[in-house]
Amino acid sequence: MAEDNTQDVQRQKDLNLLKHSYLMYEQTKKESEKRMRQKLNENGDRMYSDADIARELETINIAEADIIQKYLNLGGTEEELKTAKRTPRKHTGKSITELLDKYEAEDKAKAEYVNNLTKERDLLAMREDERQETSQLNLNTETVNEIKLTQKTENNPQATYDVIPIPSNGECYRSKINRVPVAYLTAYDENMIIAPNLYRDNKIIDMILKEKVLDGRIDTYDMLEGDREAIVIFLRASGYGNEYPITAKDNETGVEFDTVFDLSKLKFRPFKLKGDENGWFDYTLPVSKKQIKFRFLTHKDLVLLDKLEKEEDRMAVKGKIKEYVEDLDRFVEDDENLEKSERVKIKQAIRALDDWQEEMEDDEPDFTHSVTNRLELSIMAVDGITDRKMVREFIRNMNVRDSSSLRKYITENEPGIDYNVEVEKPESLGGGSMKVFLQLDQYLFLNIA
Secondary structure, eight states, rough: OOOHHHHHHHHHHHHHHHHHHHHHOOOOOOOHHHHHHBBBOOSSSSSSOOHHHHHHHHHHHHHHHHHHHHHHHHTOOOHHHHHHOOOOOOOOOOHHHHHHHHHHHHHHHHHHHHHHHHHHHHHHHHHHTTOOOOOOOOOTTTTTTOBBOHHHHHHHHHHOEEEETTTTTTTSSSSOOOOOEEEEEOOHHHHHOOOOHHTTOOHHHHHHHHBBBOTTTTOOGGHHHHHHHHHHHHHHHHHHHHEEEEEEEEETTEEEEEEEGGGOOOOEEEOOOOTTTTOOOOEEEEOOOEEEEEOOOOOHHHHHHHHHHHHHHHTTTHHHHHHHHHHHHHHHHHHHHHHHHHHHHHHHHHHHHHHHHHOSSSSSOOOHHHHHHHHHEEEEEEEBBBBBHHHHHHHTTTOOOHHHHHHHHHHOOOOEOOOEEEEEOOGGGGSSSEEEEEOOOTTTTTOOO
């Protein structure tokens, strides 16, 4: 019995050794092909033809076949070898639900870290404030009982704030909060405003909103983009004034000119929809007549869509690079004015690009899923059915007219700021006013008139 066990152990060792040898041959074939494809002659052309490469690989295949036969003779199977040579995919096609779980886990981990730092900072601030004389907050008596103030105000009783309306009227949230307490900017906040790393990481707006929104029931990351923008504009105007410098282009002459826009003239887009208890809205699809429940996307949703778009775009890059390589090869061959040395350098660069795409997976998609990804986040129920798997399947097979009609309805009714404004033209361009689309970005706190 002991002898049988010893033989089994030895057999397994031999199988593992043969499997390792097989993988080495597979790797050698891959490296040999890559090396031969990269090798160029003095004219910048490939030194080895496809036939040369095939002959070299066949030599390795003959030696590899002996390894495979020995493996089979010991009771192994070809399937085991094929499984052994598989490597994890660099990019995996995932559903938006799977990616949502992934990014939510990442966000929770980051949030926990930030919250721990915030607690430590708030504790130090509280101890400092205990030494100072406290004063009553300047509260709006009509809303004081409706607002759950965060610990920021408890730790800083000298803070002052205003309660401002938001474009959604609270209809897009379960809480139905339609007015938000926002603390005014202070000298301390300018430490954030001038921090280069916050702009580099595109975090400045998130940080400012986290600090200045005082209602403990509100997570600014889960607010609609339009509501967030209304708060940011209030902070910019109350902190640095309503005058906002912009560069506009004359509609008639195309000449650019500098002017100043009054931020107090910005208005909310009309929003009259009424959300249900979940902040969802009703829509009847024109073709299928299905009753849809949808929601407007939050800032968190838009961040997820951006991440997903970039991930899927990377997945589709192989096909794009292959097209570029073929075009570049053709351009080089057709250019009769290229010097020999220049031709060699360019061809070497093209071969490097070709090698890059050859190493990528072969079965990646050639397009992203931006339309269905957005619909999966927007549509919450179909004819009362909220099961995500069933909703996802419905979206995949949704009539194109239904899809475009719903997306148009959402876009036209989304709450937010109306950035179509009028500015005054200089007298040198004839004077008068003209309509422009005002574009604000994360640098609006630094862009001072």
